[in-house]
Amino acid sequence: MDFTERKARASAWFSELRDRIVARFEALEDAGPGAGAPGRFEVTPTTRKGPEGEDHGGGKMSVMRGGRVFEKVGVNISTVWGTLAPRAQAAMAARGVPGMAEDPRFWASGISLVAHMQNPHTPAVHMNTRMFWTPGAWWFGGGADLNPCLEYAEDTAHFHDTLRAACEAHDAGYYPRFKAWADEYFFVPHRGRARGVGGIFYDDLNTGDWEADFAFTRAVGEAFLPAFVPVTERRLGTPASEADREAQLIHRGLYAEYNLVYDRGTKFGLETGHNADAVLMSLPPLARWP
Template sequence: MTDTDFTERKAQASQWFSDLRDRIVAAFEDLEDRGPGGAAPGRFEVTPTTRTGPAGEDHGGGKMSVMRGGRVFEKVGVNISTVWGELAPRAQKAMAARGVPGMEQDPRFWASGISLVAHMQNPHTPAVHMNTRMFWTPNAWWFGGGADLNPCIEYPEDTAHFHAQMQGACDAHDAEYYPRFKAWADEYFFVPHRGRARGVGGIFYDDLNTGDWEADFAFTRSVGAAFLLAFIPVTERRLGTPASEADRDTQLIHRGLYAEYNLVYDRGTKFGLETGHNADAVLMSLPPLAKWP
């Protein structure tokens, strides 16, 4: 499996993540236009991100798109990146421990993906996370990602809708995917030191390589495409729900749980910081305000 063999496939994956980013940004700005209140609708600020090698050489980058203080979103980030180079020794060791073939001898890698986290103005509207990515090394490739809902005040019908869309994306490819990836999300997004889940789950998968790149890429596209179908209706349903000070307090405390998880356990946060990616982009997932009891 050479770099040349995967040049076109890398380009396809990178372009898909970029196109998905554009669709999501447009949908979120449309939500802002329709949101409650007389304030001006929020808009994304886009900042290029770069990754440089030890000698200052180009190792890729992407776009950090962040909206703050909108009608609907208190803070939302939609980031894309395509980076390459050599893994630092710690990351290389972690990959080798995961069983990535050849990683101990050859630390080269290429990675592309989209990462999204939304923290909402209304406590009745759930926060959400989504990411999908492709990873390549000279001896392996795989896809990963998923989406999970993080309400501070849960509505069972919202949870059911979100999971139904994730299940639909999975079932179109393999009937075993949804139960498998739902269970993986329940395990992955658990906060051990709090003894509870981060939210109401969704799906999570990693190291997906069935041997059929086209099929695995198609599944990853389905997950990305299902995100707006899962999240937009839930958001629209709660936009006008009145919120009390107690609701806001519940929201801020739940955000503290979210921050704890992302800083202590999240694999993507660790990988991004260890591979020298833009720290602001990596930590985009953190909420704008949070509190602890």
């Protein structure tokens, strides 16, 4: 099957979603509290080079720092291709990707977002969706999870309810399955705790119906702003103490530990030679350890 047109559609949609999220976050900055100038994204092209320096794709790294609402937020997109390094190829083969042991070629496209907030009462958040192709297989993956340092039950409920509705519109079994997957995936073993209050996570999604799986992945991306923005707007004016800031910085340390030690996307990005700054944009601007 020729996937040229499908790859182009997926890549274009991730780019469109990025544009909408960036515009909405800058609008939040315009309405945010504080006397300083509202934050704006700095956009940097990223590239992936092959072993001989040839072009193997790239994308955009969009990062806002020091805003009224966002202390640091990154919204990255990329479309890359090439040949997997031996270690990454072996990992894919071990996951049972058909033909990967014999043919290490790949193509991948997606959007990745991490936001670290100014107000400790406003939770950090992560979201990504992606499509992966090899000569022997294709699949979608992604999800979103909320990471408050000071949890509010109504915020957690709103975030999960929005994701649940997006999942149930496609398959009644998706939300419980992907919520449980997120609870397992976003767990920090050496700390014995989750990094946040969860959300959904899925990978290797291939039901045999590309259109249906792409539609579900779009639904996950579309659900992000309705899940996160109302929570953010609800907490923007909440007064924060020095103790609240301390709790935020310590929680960010937990987030950094997870992303550097366990996160599958971080490992894949670094092992496949993508721009290191783009791969590591998820790290918080400041963190503290007890």
